[in-house]
Amino acid sequence: MLSSQNFVDQLTSKGFNFFTGVPCSLLSGLISCLEKTPDVPYIPAVREDAAVGLCAGAYMAGSLPVLLMQNSGLGYCLNAFTSLNLIYKIPTLVIMSWRGCGGNDAPEHIIMGKINEDLLKTAGMDYAVITPENHQDVLQRAVRKINEELPFTLLVKKGIFDERH
Amino acid sequence: MKGTEAFQELIPLLKDQPVVHANGYICRESFQLQDREANFYMIGSMGLASSIGLGVALCRPDKKVIIFDGDGNVLMSMGTLAMIAATAPKNLVHIVFDNQVYESTGSQRSLSGSVPLEEVARSSGYPVALKVSKKEEVKPAFEKLMNGDGPGFLLIKVDPVFDPETGRVTHTPEEIKTRFMNALGRREEGSRN
């Protein structure tokens, strides 16, 4: 398991300084650490696509944004990813929980869990599945993608981060 | 008042402020009248001009940030009004060209004829929310918002008389972004939010 605090520290040390999202229990540890981090805002968003817009504005204004969300919000975001981020080349680091992964979850998560990766691939959104072993490498990969001004998604399975709820 | 007339009132009052435009007619009309480097033309992502503008305003408290929005766009992302009200950036001015239709797609009726958007903004918590419907009211209302603390909301009621011959924005999306970021420049040290 990864420590949420440690991961937040890695993000801020890489220059990420603007956080927003809609909560997922799998990301509750990360969000609770962010809310306690001085000098970097975590702004609760009403919906994931609004958070994509917020991140886009923050990026253009000189910040490095991170969006935390559950994969159930991916559908809301596809239009924003394809008609904003990808065509204007506006990067955002997306930390997305992978509910329904492997088919073991509540019924509402099963279909999205199954098509989650295919949807990202079809939309042309580069991503990686984060593990305790690869987290530094995938974070490096994310930073490289963001330097190319493209969004990057880290998919988070259950049990990767400590939860706080 | 025609939509074009509202733009003609507002555009001469702009200095170097960043203006985030909603998609469709709003972008096209403003681009046609006066293209500016500090204009962000959102050509897709309907509904997100407000959240993009909010992101800019929160990260650049040293700049007055303006959103040119449409009624259909605002109705699509009404929750963003809550985010703006809750984060309360003093430097944000949210202007809505309310023609009560989705003019860009053939003037189908929107719901803003029965839902007063300025009241939605006010009860969401915008400290100032004004509504104007006459041409001569536009300038004083805009100046009031620009000179006071925001977030301010201005609903401009206009007639749906868009000329479909009005051209589209000719810059590529990447050009729009690069110009906009250059116009914004970097925040001066010491002006933290």
Ligand SMILES: Cc1ncc(C[n+]2csc(CCOP(=O)(O)OP(=O)(O)O)c2C)c(N)n1
């Ligand atoms: C998600 C999405 N749905 C529908 C459209 C088609 N569309 C483009 S502009 C527009 C109307 C926007 O309405 P409003 O904000 O009132 O602006 P107006 O055209 O009236 O100036 C619509 C429906 C779109 N671009 N994106």
Ligand SMILES: [Mg+2]
């Ligand atoms: Mg309209």
